[in-house]
Amino acid sequence: MNHNQMAYVAIITTLIFGSLFVGISGFWQTNENIGDYESAAEEDIFGEGTESVETLDSDGDGLPDTLEQTQYGTLIDNPDTDGDGMSDGWEVAHGLNPLDNGESDDITLDPSEADTEDAIKKNETDAWPDPNQGPNGDPDRDGLTNTVEQDLGTDPQRADTDNDGLNDRWESLYSTEVTTVGGVVTLFDPLSGNWDCLLLDAGTEQALADYYDDDETTPSWDDLGNSEGKHSCDSVLDTDDDGLPNWLEENFGTDPTSRDSDMDLIDDIVEVSTQLVNIFVGTGEECNVALVQSIDRVAPFQTMDDAWFLGDMDGDGLLNGPSDWDTDGDGMPDGFEYCYSHLTDLTQELSQNQGLDNTMLLNPANASDAYGDWDEDGLNNLEEYLVAETFGPTNFTSPWRVDTDLDQMPDGWESSNGLHPRDGTNGDEDPDRDGWDADGDGAVVYASLVNSVTVIGVDVELDDWVLENQTVARGQITLAGGNKQTVALGSPVDGYVYDIHVESGDVIESRLDVWMDIVEPEEQFTNLMEYNARDRDGDGITDGRSTDPLAAGTRAG
Structure with missing residues (x-):
């Protein structure tokens, strides 16, 4: 048997085909198996005493040359024989195969030196190549690849390196430092369970013990401790103070440093509740409004069992509920749907909109409710939410109201024409400045001009509100004898600056030249007027079409 064959057989004989013991803790699986490749004893890798031929490590990979040649078949002059980015010594020490990079071409036997048929048979075994090997393998199923595990x-x-009951990947995502009087504590370090850390003082520990021992739905305080009776701060505390202890946040895959992990407008504790919840945030037409007095509402997923929260109904890779911004995958976040899911709130709207009925409730676990236009405002339910993508995360409109902000312009018309449908004051605005100075008293001119005047300043901007006689521009004239004098031009009326016709440096030579136009409020063609242009004779019957409030192509004249 030649050297390559001997090396191959040595590797095969060191592989351990053991059972994979998996225990589910929340989303990720915890694997307590030592691995499919036998770890070398530390004294075998590093040797004892002074360096000798037996302990010489030419490539510095942590494996003595003698072991590389006789036991592992790895190269003595290459610290990473299989080229997977992990040193041979680290792989052996952690139960990985230093000759298997997880790809299909790990072993190539020279046909001139080996039995080709025998080599093919050995390469076709189920053990090698092993997808758990190499940089992208994940033998402990904790969500971290071998390369990331090496880096961390x-x-x-x-899956739980520090034995605190929390998945390594989950902890690595949320590692955070907390400053205490006694020093800095790094929470959620996958290498440290923070047993009885500085945050767990006597008072806190007693309060937690009372809480856990009094709540029959949680483990007891003693059950949460290790064999020495110590408790992991990473596990037993509630870092974000949302009512969910950290170990339970890990079960749901949520962020222990944020009350609303998925930013869907509902706190995690509300999403996982199985009973009535008492909340200080409004629902219905007061959606997401902070309340002085709390209200009772049914939790969004109250009827779901524990197994449902570990599922993924929309197939987006996120667990149902507090881990998924949009659990049912219909494009509307859970919080938006939750706001409009309560019959109590809908009942208050039925008298205002005769087209509604008591079945028109959104459901964050039902993807079929996105495309109805219940209030007939020109926006389906999904579009009522998508308005927020333009005007801000909480500025969505109501699926129950034609005109959410009560400014007499429908939500659909406002949003489709670039107007903010949650701004109840914009009906009186004229953003395209297509009103006009009907009586001609808003023209700013220099009526006392004799020869010429040079513009030296414009003191207002378009859309500014100005008062009568307020200085809006300045000019400079030349007096007899050559002296210069500054003159101020004031607004002739109260109104809005609609047009500015001059700029600094311009030379004006006529009293009739208009420097700017000021339009009085009653002369504006407002957004509401633009909408009402659809009723040309004002009889309440649509006989035309609304004009564009952001384009001055239509003028009131």
């Missing part, structure tokens, strides 16, 4: 210093064969 965690054990690729154990």
Whole structure:
């Protein structure tokens, strides 16, 4: 048997085909198996005493040359024989195969030196190549690849390296520092369970013990401790103070540093509740409004069991409920749907909109409710939410009201024409400035001009509100004898600056030249007027079409 064959057989004989013991803790699986490749004993890798031929490590990979040649078949002059980015010594120490990079071409036997048929048979075994090997393998199923485990210093064969009951990947996502009087505590470090840390003082520990021992739905305080009776701050505390202890946040895959992990406008504790919830945030037409007095509402997923929260109904890779911004995948966040899911709120709207009925409730676990236009405002339910993408995260409109902001312009017309449908004051605005100075008293001119005047300043901008006689521009004239004098031009009326016709440096030579136009409020062609242009004779019957409030192509004249 030649050297390559001996190396191959040595590798095969060191592989351990053990059972994979998996325990589910929340979303990720915890694998306590040591691995499919036998770890070398530390004294075998590093040797004992002074360096000798037996302990010489030419490539500095942590494996003595003798072991590389006789036991592992790895190269003595290459610290990463299989080229997977992980050193041979680290792989062996952590139960990985230093000759298997997870790809299909790990072993190539020279046909002139080996039995080709025998080599093919060995390469076709189920053990090698092993998808758990190599940089992208994940033998402990904790969500971290072997390369990331190496970078973090965690054990690729154990989903919970520090034995605090929390998945390594979950902890690595939310590591955070907390400053205490006694020093800085790094929470959610996958290499440290923070057993009885500085945050767990006597008072806090007693309060937590009372809480856990009094709540029959949670483990007891003793059950949450380790064999020495110590408790992990990473696990037992409620870092974001949302009512969910950290270990339960890990179960749901939520962020222990944020009350609303998925930013869907509902706190995590509300999403996972199985009973009535008492909240200080409004629903219905007061959606997302902070309340002085709390209200009772049914939790959004109250009827769902624990298994449902570990599922993924829309197939987006996120767990149902507090981990998924849009659990049912219909494009509307859970919080928006939750706002309009209560019959109590809908009943208040039925008298205002005769087209509604008591079945028109959104459901964050039902993807079929996105495309109805219940209030007949020109926006379906999904579009009522999508308005927020333009005007801000909470500036969506109501699926129950034609005119959410009560400014007499429908939500659909406002949003489709670039107007803010949650701004009840914009009906009186004229953003395209297509009103006009009907009586001609708003023209700013220099009526005392003798020869010429040079514009030296314009003191207002378009759309500014100005008062009568307020200085809006300045000019400079030349007096007899050559002296210069500054003159101020004031607004002739109260109104809005609609047009500015001059700029600094311009030379004006006529008293009739208009420097700017000021339009009085009653002369504007407002947004509401633009909408009402659809009723040309004002009889309440649509006999035309609304004009564009952001384009001055239509003028009131």
